[in-house]
Amino acid sequence: MPISRKSNRDGNIRDEDIDTSDIPELSENFFSGGVLTRPGTDLVSNVLNARSAVPSVSVTYGQNGSSTRANELGMRPMQERAFEKRGEQYLLIKSPPASGKSRALMFIALDKLHNQGLRKAIIVVPEKSIGASFADEPLTKYGFWADWVVAPKWNLCNAPGEDGGKVNSVRAFLEGEDRILVCTHATFRFAFDRFGAEAFDDCLIAVDEFHHVSANPDNRLGSQLAALIARGRVHIVAMTGSYFRGDAEAVLLPEDEEKFETVTYTYYEQLNGYRWLKRLDIGYFFYSGAYVDDIMQVLDPDEKTIIHIPSVNSRESTKDKIREVEAILGAIGTWEGTDAATGFQLVRTTQGRLLRIADLVDDAAGRRERVVAALKDPAQKMNRDHVDIIIALGMAKEGFDWIWCEHALTVGYRASLTEIVQIIGRATRDAEGKTRARFTNLIAEPDASEEAVREAVNDTLKAIAASLLMEQVLTPRFEFRPKAPQNEATPGFNYGAEGYQPGKCNVGFNEEQGTFQIEIKGLAPPRSDEAQRICQQDLSEVIAAFVQDKTTIERGLFDGDHVGGETLAQDLTIQRMGKIIKDRYPSLDAEDQESVRQHAIAALNLTQQAKAAILDAEERSGSTAFVDGVRRFALSVTELDIDLIDRINPFAEAYSILSKAMDETRLKQVAAIIGAKKVQLTLDEARELARRALRFKQERGRLPEMTAADPWERRMAEGVAFMARMKREQAHG
Template identity: 45%
Template sequence: MNTIKKPMNVVDVTYARTKASVNTDALGMREMQQRVFARRDAQHLLVKAPPASGKSRALMFVALDKLYNQGRKKVIVAVPERSIGGSFSSTKLTSNGFFADWEIKEERNLCDPGSSQGKVGAFIDFLDSSDATLVCTHATLRFAFEKLAPEAFNGTVLAIDEFHHVSADTEANRLGALLREVMNGSDVHIVAMTGSYFRGDSVPVLSAEDEARFTPVTFNYYDQLNGYEHLRSLGIGHHFYQGRYTDAIGEVLHLDRKTIVHIPNVNSGESTKDKIEEVGFIIDAIGHVESTDPDTGIISIRHKDTGAILRVADLVDDTDQKKRADTLHYLSRVASKEREGVDIIIALGMAKEGFDWPFAEHALTVGYRASLTEVIQIIGRVTRDSPGKEHAQFTNLIAEPDATQGEVKVSVNNMLKAITASLLMEQVLAQNFTFKTKNTGDDDVNPPGVIKIKGFKEPSSERVKQIVETDLNDLKATILQDDTFAKAAAGSVDPETTNKVLIPKIIRERYPDLDENQVEELRQQVVVDSVIKNGEVREVGDKRFIKMSEKFVNIDDININLIDSVNPFQRAFEVISKSVTPSVLRIIQDTITATRVEVTEEEALALFPKIQNWAKVAGRRPNVRSEDSTEKRYAEVLLFLQRKKQEHQAAQRAMEMVGEDT
């Protein structure tokens, strides 16, 4: 049976529509492009900017300057798939004030169909020719790397679009290794671009040493969306269902919105294992098929309620490759420019990164996505600014855990990770603040965007400042994807342990070069930034209050100890508890309890003083069978310490016995 309690948005963000990110200067550059162009002299440039911010044109500006003014001879642009190559086609820049146009000859666009071997030959031919620009796929670049010595790239500019692919899988890791060889064996200039803030999710794109060679330029989501002309708001939500998703999808498929439906991978638990049948169910939820255009593959469906004709593109059925190619051609040439060209796109593994449909309003994604990079790319499909589009929505349709099925633990874990991923998106999408130490005697007037906190440790080294400025969201992604932290975020560990034990442990693993003072500075930055961005802010007169631990606190009075008493991502469990039925909530709670975080020595040592104080106040030891989660945890820690003490005493006795025998 299918049930959905009610729609639940985890994130609702409203933007000011300042037009700052879409207006252009005298050279035809938007705000992000201006920032990148200001760093055009860097040999290795790393551009982190959201989809639709204009990264492809930013590359054109920088590359042309390197060709005309920096002595570079050739520019090679590599994209992850052929469909993205069109973003780097010939563009007339002089009409908007720039000094040169971007030109790609037809024979130097290697993103058209053809064999890899033929394209590698064309790539090598380009290096020996007088032509200056070429576009190819990552695969072509990788195969070419294997046939060329690093010095073949002397004098070139190598631009890699969607740079997170360099570590996305085994094949791409090979590309990463080859890229490092070229960096070390030639004078190549590199422009790396990514619409994701997460470097490969589990394996970093670059080692810390390699990344230090890059000059980073970051343009965040808030800067981008707040500076739009048309889009006012963005929602990110989850709908939970029981049974088959094909029975539930009709309840969340808003047919009045331009929508991309991403069905689940056939190997996932949500899949019915018959992708063609799944498309059929979705079409039935829309209405009745009237016809299919033989030239474009576009399906005309009569709306089941209004009778209006909706135009649907099926990118799932790959049995007829020509038909799919015709549909993709239509989407790129017509639907991307004409609002009425298509209404709904159904996709599996497509229509994500680099896919340009500016009219898209709703991304409906079935099933948990383990990759934060994939989530942000999907959201990026609907956050392009377009006339008539005021709201963009990302909806994740996720299966509720079912006690009668064996994968309850996996299902609960997926729910938690999906929610915490959305909370990370909230961090990415919210306004950025600068945090300062509040000293005695400071006035209460703070500049816009600055919050002063008593006891806060500001970054004291360039290394920590650099991580805060360019890598903070990436670090939060690492924290949220940690299995231990996912359980902690659901409330199975007290906030102070989460903030002072778990988060520093992850920071040390991620940045082994930091000393303990730097770890603490970075820890405070992560916790403060997360708590403030997750907190509800209200203005009363000339005062601002933030909701922390179910109460509102004057922002002028907050201190680091108060912030450390709040689990920065506890809303994960609050969201789930409001979104599912009581019986399902009990299943989730029981599963979390059964798989709670084990006690570590770090946690035990951190909690022991609090346990002593608790015992003094209560007049007894904490009881492991208590209904109170804090008391129960304290008792578990005491049992852990008792066991450790016994082990230590046993080891000492063994050593004494060895000593007597010798």
């Protein structure tokens, strides 16, 4: 592996950073720091085409009906779980689309207003259309003790004018007698800038789609919330279906995040508890030429579909959005006019069926407004035949509620993983007779132009990252514990046909909770409360940051030992994941950082290995397939230990999928582009390798050797040699 010298941020390599008495020529202080920069499920192939479809994830659920069943207060399970935490000053609700977050907020807000002494509740949403989610609800009809009522003038999402012009309305609300206001993020930001934090004292600020917030100082809403938290006079309820951002920025500063009580309701709990929806497929599809020529290979006119066409600034776009819509309509069938009442396009398929298609792309005066109004008509919400296909550009994503959607078809990679998760959420509503839903991402193949190839590679990597993340969030939750002689079976967990076996690393599954319990030899348990919280609730967020790291996914896919490359699995699982943990959770001590790293990589790799085990067994359906896949992998190894897990490349399975979808020439093109960007060893990486070498010496009584048969031992020896060389060069000027 090529090695190059890299200095600290100030340009100097300090003796105290690279010296230790325990490793020849290195100083002990080096290990203390130095400069760090903050910067039952069935996973199977979803084959659409022999070469162009990338099989990704197909998920089969149990349909036990629990997530849609209400208690005596009219609360579904997620809402009941959130309401139990209603007394918290700062509450974070992490729950997937369609799980009922808006109504959960209504229950909590009413309690805070009537029983906890707060004077106002301000509901803040990212865009006007989402304001409809907080319209009046007769909650007493279902058993609650109060109704949710928003005076029409205080739902500012429905008021005319620009966001900045509604600041005076916010002032009037704060000074008046009414208690509930709904506005956009933008309106709240303007009001905060005008009136300051003190104007909101003793108010509840509820932020929907909380992933729009960022700890970055340039994020105004994030800075304003930080100021409110510092003042300590408001209550905050934050709600999101994806507590991570596409730019991998932290949503909250660690010191602020620690103040929040978190309620987590997983995708598995939500979808496994549906009554109707049984299966969710996620895949991506490569096309060449114009996407409209290939769209019918993935578009089934008999499925209720939202088509998101590409941004006019993207390489997939023809730069004429109107003609693209016309081409899609022509591919579907014969245009027969426009419905006078709704503005929907009427298209007859070759099979003779007349489809009603909502065009949200044409923004000519009055046209789109009429279509939007027709889609929002509450009288048509439960009418499956109201509309068949929606074509959108920048709309019908976050917060858009069409329960009948069976297929979210997106052309071109979107801006972030967060947006992909939100788009998938459009198809995951439960509706009578709707047994299957799917998401398809159409991506342009590389062409002969080198620049276009690079762009295509980036899109492909992002699509794979989205797939890896969705595999993680759609599966049951992992609960890991170290293997120990005193371990016993936990009530409620099924350990397989042979039951709990004290001499083995056991795999238990609790169907009701949707939780695995897996014993791993050598696993470092989290010690602090914060580390325990992260391991229980934040592993998906950690994995999202890992798979979004461009260098990580490039090296993992195209330079790993599965393709004869130089990148070791431990370069990814230990080095890259370790750096992400340190950057994300700097307040944790080294032992807790290592524990979080082990838990995150175990969750990612066990998901990938379970998928591989399912595919090897050629299982294609059944809500217990993923559980069986995890058990099959655990039984296939002599002992499930953390060293074994660290030796698994998390991207090897993704590469095997990609290799089936691209022809050999294009695959070589991609590999060549990645290979041209060889990453040299950095000072931080060498420092971490030297730390691992010290641990190696403590365990085995010797330093790692350059001539060792084990490649990871050789890599640690490289780190020691790198640091020793830095020390010598420093000494000699």
